[in-house]
Amino acid sequence: AQKVTQAQTEISVVEKEDVTLDCVYETRDTTYYLFWYKQPPSGELVFLIRRNSFDEQNEISGRYSWNFQKSTSSFNFTITASQVVDSAVYFCALIPNQAGTALIFGKGTTLSVSS
Amino acid sequence: GAVVSQHPSRVICKSGTSVKIECRSLDFQATTMFWYRQFPKKSLMLMATSNEGSKATYEQGVEKDKFLINHASLTLSTLTVTSAHPEDSSFYICSRIPPGTDGEAFFGQGTRLTVV
Numbered sequence: 001a002q003k004v005t006q007a008q009t010e011i012s013v014v015e016k017e018d019v020t021l022d023c024v025y026e027t028r029d030t031t032y033y034l035f036w037y038k039q040p041p042s043g044e045l046v047f048l049i050r051r052n053s054f055d056e057q058n059e060i061s062g063r064y065s066w067n068f069q070k071s072t073s074s075f076n077f078t079i080t081a082s083q084v085v086d087s088a089v090y091f092c093a094l095i096p097n098q099a100g101t102a103l104i105f106g107k108g109t110t111l112s113v114s115s
Numbered sequence: 116g117a118v119v120s121q122h123p124s125r126v127i128c129k130s131g132t133s134v135k136i137e138c139r140s141l142d143f144q145a146t147t148m149f150w151y152r153q154f155p156k157k158s159l160m161l162m163a164t165s166n167e168g169s170k171a172t173y174e175q176g177v178e179k180d181k182f183l184i185n186h187a188s189l190t191l192s193t194l195t196v197t198s199a200h201p202e203d204s205s206f207y208i209c210s211r212i213p214p215g216t217d218g219e220a221f222f223g224q225g226t227r228l229t230v231v
Contacts (some may be wrong), residue, residue: 035220043206045222091158095212095220102149103210103220107158 002027002096006106013082013113021077021109023092029053033095034068034075040088048090051075058069082113118142121209121223128199128230136194136226138209143213144189149220150182153206162207165192199230 003026013019025034036048049059051068059066062079079086089110093103123184128134138148146167151159163184164172171184181203183195196203208225 037222043208043227044223045208045225047221101212102161102164103159104161105159110156 002029002094002104004092004104004106006092006109008021008106008109010112011108013111014101015083015113015115016041016078016081017113018078019021019082019111019113021079021090021092021111023075023077023106025092025094027094027096029097031097035095036066036075036077036089037091037093038088039091039108045091048077053096079111082111084113086114087111087113118221119209119211120165121226123226124224125227126229130139130200130229130230131198132187132196133195134194134199134228136207136209136228138211138223139201140190140211143211145192145215146189147193147207148186150184150192150194151210153208153225155206159208162194165209168191196228199228201230204228204230 005024006062007022011019032053034051038046049066056068056070065078067076080099089108091108092106095103118141120141122137126134148165150162152162153159161174164175165184165186167186167189173179180218183197186192206225206227208222210220210222212220
């Protein structure tokens with residue numbers, strides 16, 4: 001089965017705290033792609049990162065970092081020194097096998113950052 | 116700038132009427148586009164795959180006659196919610212993935228449909 005699990009439904013933190021959003025995926029394919037999207041209250045989906053299954057290198061982009069662990073089928077997302085503007089719903093998603101197929105989304109994690 | 120343009124962003128309609136949502140690929144000729152539906156505080160569920168020049172492929176449980184998809188050109192896919200009912204109220208969003216790449220998806224801005 002192809003599936004993405006985001007076990008954390010809601011997380012609340014205070015500004016400047018670090019927060020990690022968990023993502024666990026299931027797929028039988030050896031080639032696949034993992035994504036994180038941010039959905040602010042306006043509704044549009046903001047692309048954050050794409051990772052292919054052959055690239056386990058962790059990535060850092062400013063306050064954002066991602067930890068891809070094939071051994072545990074996880075692709076966790078950490079926000080360092082969170083800010084109020086980070087408040088949004090974050091989705092982890094999977095495209096199994098080759099390009100051209102639709103994304104399979106997790107249920108999303110709602111992050112609330114208070115000042 | 117946006118590579119997928121979706122209109123309208125918000126629409127309110129009366130029960131029984133039909134609503135058309137447009138999704139345009141601005142920078143690429145998309146033979147395939149995807150339509151998702153999102154209920155409040157829920158995830159995005161794939162409704163159908165829109166194929167240029169042929170019939171759309173619907174996911175299990177999605178009514179083909181209620182959600183009409185037309186992909187008449189390489190840059191435009193439309194979703195028409197026919198005979199809308201309040202339970203059709205939702206957030207609809209389209210996306211496209213160019214073939215031959217490693218799968219980056221671009222999404223439209225979404226359409227919030229309210230049926231009264």
